Each structure stands twice: as structure tokens, then as C-alpha cells.
Amino acid sequence: MDFTFSDEQQMLRDSVSAYLLKNYDFDKRRAIVGSDDGWSREAWAQFAELGLLALPFDEDSGGLGGGMAELVAIAEPFGAHLLAEPYLASVMLGGAALATGESDVSSQWLEKVMGGEAIAALAYEEGNGTPDPSLVAMRAERADGGFSLSGEKRMVLAGGDADVLVVVARTSGEAGDDDGLALLLVDPAAQGVSITGYTTIDGRRAANVAFDNVQLGEDALVLENAASALRPILDRAILALCAESVGAMGALLSQTGEYAMTRKQFGVPIGSFQSIAHRLADMKMAYTKARATLLYTTALLDAGQAGAKDIAILKGQVGKLGRLVGESAIQTHGGVGMTDELSISHLHKRVLANDALLGNSEYHLRKVGTL
Structure with missing residues (x-):
């Protein structure tokens, strides 16, 4: 299996990352979350224009026919930038449920969801x-x-x-x-x-x-x-959640490494202390392991070979390793890592919230033993 993004997938990832970097930095995101809506309708309209809202749906439904690799390509930047917009809710869950119907009513609602006209x-x-x-x-x-x-x-x-x-x-x-x-x-x-x-x-x-x-x-x-149709929907939503968490883990690792190289004690960067260096190494290994599991499971889903055990392993691994990365990032930053003024605490809370949805890591790791 090839676990690298294709040129087209990398271009999609780069375009989403560039938009979020320019229009969705931490301060802007805090203002969006604190607004009455709690999310940006301007950003949502931009997502619709980029085709992101139609990406996971097949072409017969009016979508773009994207696979799980395309989804992961955009979900990782979503997690790194703490996206507040209801992509998971409206596209991966609500929209996917609408796509299972064959009536004109469900088709009309799905068309509105893909166009950004309805949630x-x-x-x-x-x-x-x-x-x-x-x-x-x-x-x-x-x-x-x-x-x-x-x-x-x-x-x-x-x-x-x-x-x-x-x-x-x-x-x-x-x-x-x-x-x-x-x-x-x-x-x-x-x-x-x-x-x-x-x-x-x-x-x-x-x-x-x-x-x-x-x-x-x-x-x-x-x-x-609907049970047989719901399970694939939930599996794909779990993949999106895990991709978001891995994106957040990457941001935690990057920001913590940068902080450790610039924050000084006793005249030297704290990253030079053995305990901090070991903690950063553990964070790097946890992130690498989680992302490897994510990409492997993505390839299995796109190949139609992923089973319930593969999804459970992914959700269990990412939840467990994400908590380790988040807690280590906070410990390295000290008290400031717990404040709302720094993105570290928000990234950690996104990882914890994603873990709690659709069965936490403990549930899925127990499930692995029964499959």
C-alpha cells in the first residue's frame, strides 16, 4: 500500500491549510467561538466554494466522489486549527445519513447541505x-x-x-x-x-x-x-475524528518543541534538559504511531478492507496517545499551558472531546479483544 498523498490530495491539503493559516489563526478562532453563532458562516461559504462540503459524496448524488484519503487530507488541518464549523456534524454525520435515502426530500436536503445552504x-x-x-x-x-x-x-x-x-x-x-x-x-x-x-x-x-x-x-x-447503513457512516466519522485529533497532536508537538527551544532556565533552553528532551521524544513517538495507524486504516477503508477491529484499534490508539501528547505539552509549558490565552489547552480539549465521541479509547480497546 502507498501511504503518501497523491499530488491532487496534497494540493487539496495545501489549499485548505493555506486558507486556515491566513483566515483562521488562533485569535480569529477565539473570536469566532465567542460569537453568537459560535462558527463562521463566511468560512462555511468558502468551504462550499472549495467543494469541501460535497467532497465525501458520490457523483451520482451531486458530490465530488472523494475517498477517505481526501477526507484525511483536510481533516488534519481542521484539527490543527481547531475548526469550530460543523463539518463533522453536517457533512460526515447528517449529510451522510441523508445520502442513504432515495426520496426526493432527502435528496433536496442533501443538495442544500453540499451547497452550504443548510445544516x-x-x-x-x-x-x-x-x-x-x-x-x-x-x-x-x-x-x-x-x-x-x-x-x-x-x-x-x-x-x-x-x-x-x-x-x-x-x-x-x-x-x-x-x-x-x-x-x-x-x-x-x-x-x-x-x-x-x-x-x-x-x-x-x-x-x-x-x-x-x-x-x-x-x-x-x-x-x-438502517443499522447496516449507519455503521459505515459512523466508521467514516470516527476516521474524521481521529484525523482531526492527529492534526491537533501535530500542532501540540510542533508548538511544544518550539517553546522548549526558546524558553530558558538557568541561561539555557529547557529543551536541553534531559527530562524535557525525553518527554518531547515520547510525544514524537506517540504522534508518529497515531498518524501511522490513521494512514494505514485510511488505506484499508479506501480499499474496502477495513473491518470493525481496524476501526476500534484506530479509535483506541488515537484516544490514548492523544491524551499522552496533550498532557505532556501542558506539563512542558507549565501553568501557562492551562490558560485560555494559549492554544495548547484548546488543542488538548479537542483531542479529549474527539476521544469521548462515538466510544472512547477504553471502549474501543476493550472491543478489540472481542473481535
Whole structure:
């Protein structure tokens, strides 16, 4: 397998990196996160113009047909610059769920998502940890030629900004069953929908969404028996999360190395101290190992050879190694590494938040032993 980016993929990566370097430095990012929206609609429009919002979707759906390597090429810079825009939420989760449908309604929403005209959010997590779709318990009862939806979804990324919600609910069976899951379109403004928005520890926007006897028509159904379609969506989202984390790890390593070579004690750079040098070496090895696992798993996914064990190894490794890199960066910087004025703490929080989504490192490393 060739683990290097092609010329086209490297050009894509360079263009995204150049845009973020010019328009999305740490101070600008802090201002964006602190704004009312919590993300930049100007940047989102630029992403649409660059084709990034249509990148992962196949050409039959109006997308660009990009693979996992193209996704990693842009997700690493996203992580390094702590992107606050809802790319993961609207493209990798909500948009990918819409792409599984064959109705005109889902196709129209997907077209708007790819064009940057709408935000889609996947309402999936239920608060007890549902890394496996079969664990979803929320029910959608058949009623009057449609569905009656009641229950609550938690940690819905971009849930407060969404123009459409794609809700994972159970039309039959019990939690633990693969059969009986469905994807349903819900208008966030519909009667019975209550949205409580908040900011996550890493600066992204999310929401808890409650459904109180929400009435849906038959046209709200995107896909029945959705478990088999959901798993690849979640696998690709995990890859995007891990690529972001690896990008953040690279930024932590670079900034910490630079700090160690310029910060002086006793008249010499602290990087010359054996303990700091060993810590930087450990950080470098952890980053290299995480990125190698990321690129290997990306190649497996693009070749159609990745299994559940490969995804679990990736998520477990990146979560564990990312924590090591982040904690080492903070320790090297000392107290200033914990402040909001320095990007180190924010990069570490992005790594921790990514680890918590879709099953943390402990869950996935335990899962490896069962596969």
C-alpha cells in the first residue's frame, strides 16, 4: 500500500491549510467561538466554494466522489486549527445519513447541505453511550400513516443550528437488536421538539433534543432497517475524528518543541534538559504511531478492507496517545499551558472531546479483544 498523498490530495491539503493559516489563526478562532453563532458562516461559504462540503459524496448524488484519503487530507488541518464549523456534524454525520435515502426530500436536503445552504444534524447519541447502533432505544411508533416520536437525544453536534434533524429511532425490536432501526427527518421547529443548545469543552456547538409526541408523515422516513447503513457512516466519522485529533497532536508537538527551544532556565533552553528532551521524544513517538495507524486504516477503508477491529484499534490508539501528547505539552509549558490565552489547552480539549465521541479509547480497546 502507498501511504503518501497523491499530488491532487496534497494540493487539496495545501489549499485548505493555506486558507486556515491566513483566515483562521488562533485569535480569529477565539473570536469566532465567542460569537453568537459560535462558527463562521463566511468560512462555511468558502468551504462550499472549495467543494469541501460535497467532497465525501458520490457523483451520482451531486458530490465530488472523494475517498477517505481526501477526507484525511483536510481533516488534519481542521484539527490543527481547531475548526469550530460543523463539518463533522453536517457533512460526515447528517449529510451522510441523508445520502442513504432515495426520496426526493432527502435528496433536496442533501443538495442544500453540499451547497452550504443548510445544516443537517444526526440525532443519534442517547446519553448512555451508544457507539453501536444496535444500542439505540428511542422509539418511533407507527401512527396514522406516519410516526409518533418521543424521547431524547443528547450531544447532537450542531443540533441548535440545524435546518433539519436526521433522527435514529427504533420502529421495532429492543435495544441490542440490529433490526428495527430507522432514519427519520424532523423539522427542528416542529411541534413537540425542544432544543437545549450549549458549547462543548472544545468550543463546538451541540444540543440536547427532546421529542414529545412529535407527529411525522410517511415522507419523513429516510431509511428503514438502517443499522447496516449507519455503521459505515459512523466508521467514516470516527476516521474524521481521529484525523482531526492527529492534526491537533501535530500542532501540540510542533508548538511544544518550539517553546522548549526558546524558553530558558538557568541561561539555557529547557529543551536541553534531559527530562524535557525525553518527554518531547515520547510525544514524537506517540504522534508518529497515531498518524501511522490513521494512514494505514485510511488505506484499508479506501480499499474496502477495513473491518470493525481496524476501526476500534484506530479509535483506541488515537484516544490514548492523544491524551499522552496533550498532557505532556501542558506539563512542558507549565501553568501557562492551562490558560485560555494559549492554544495548547484548546488543542488538548479537542483531542479529549474527539476521544469521548462515538466510544472512547477504553471502549474501543476493550472491543478489540472481542473481535
